[in-house]
Amino acid sequence: MNRYRAYAKVNIFLKITGTRGDYHTLSSRFMRVNSLFDTLWFEPKSTPEFEIRGTFDCDVASNTIYKAYKYLLSDTHSHALSTLMETHAICVDKKIPSFAGLGGGSSDAATYLHMCNDRLDLGLSIDKLALIGANVGADVPFFVYGYESANVSGIGEIVKQVNEPLLDFEVTTPELQISTPAVYRYYREHLFAPISEEESARLEAIPSREILASVNSKEANDLYNAALGCYPELSDKEGWFFSGSGSSFFRVREDNNG
The missing domain is CATH 3.30.70 (Alpha-Beta Plaits)
Structure with a gap:
């Protein structure tokens, strides 16, 4: 079974540039943390309910992976996707701490979107996955793009790659x-x-x-x-x-x- 890594990030800088409704707009540099990641994979199961296997501090309905599933299903209306999640659990070996500013939940959601796109041959472009992911959370697009370093602005939806060495x-x-x-x-x-x-x-x-x-x-x-x-x-x-x-x-x- 293929296993995917969901990497953590840190903010090199994070500056507020204004507001947009209830949200704050920002200018930030996100950089991947190569040494810290969750691992995700699918595993067969016998009951049809959506199941996440792993240690989480929230219920399934509040989990970013479940939200990513709902938005992906709403966008694609994919029968193969609903069948996949009726027959398989999504398993997460959780290493990124929650509520820690490291983007763990966002990274899990982005990785899940890639897993479904790959496994089911949904044919969604990376820009489309980022748009779907933005519904889940402001940091998700950065993780969808998979850049080591990027300037992130707006409310998180504008992601521009920065070509520089990845720091340890x-x-x-x-x-x-x-x-x-x-x-x-x-x-x-x-x-x-x-x-x-x-x-x-x-x-x-x-x-x-x-x-x-x-x-x-x-x-x-x-x-x-x-x-x-x-x-x-x-x-x-x-x-x-x-x-x-x-x-x-x-x-x-x-x-x-x-």
């Missing part, structure tokens, strides 16, 4: 589940200070290693102070950067042989 990250996640909506709400109410288009374009042109060498964690991520405001128990980590809305921190693992 060390990631640590405190035992603290952070609510992304709560962090964004705190930011909007207390810290709202969107950057200009010019500043956004300037950041998006700088290589990731240079950005990390020139700013501190609070300068890199507009949501860090908001997370600290929501969760005072979230301690500052010197020399580490904050990913997404948290709670994970990351730093570049330097090559000691150099």
Whole structure:
């Protein structure tokens, strides 16, 4: 049975550029974490209900994989897809922590879309998969495209590949589940200070290693102070950067042989 990897990501920088209705627009650099991934595969089962096998902090209806299935089915009306999920469970060996700013749920959803497209020969383009994935969550398109590094803007739907070396990250996640909506709400109410288009374009042109060498964690991520405001128990980590809305921190693992 084919197994697929759903990689984590970190945000090299995350800057708010404005709002669009209830959403915040952003300018961010996403980079894949090659050393941290979930593994997904299909496994035969005997009952027709949609089944996800793995350790999750939510029920099936709230799971991003199930949402991806529903949106994919709604778009394709594929009998083969519904038959697949009546006869097979989707299994997940979960390694990416939840509520951690690493995109685990989004990556799982994107990987599931690719698995179904491949196995059932649905013939959907990568752009179409990204459009379907955007219904599931703002980070899903990045994972659908499979880029190692990309500038992500809008509310996550604009993904532009960045050609640069993939960095080797060390990631640590405190035992603290952070609510992304709560962090964004705190930011909007207390810290709202969107950057200009010019500043956004300037950041998006700088290589990731240079950005990390020139700013501190609070300068890199507009949501860090908001997370600290929501969760005072979230301690500052010197020399580490904050990913997404948290709670994970990351730093570049330097090559000691150099």
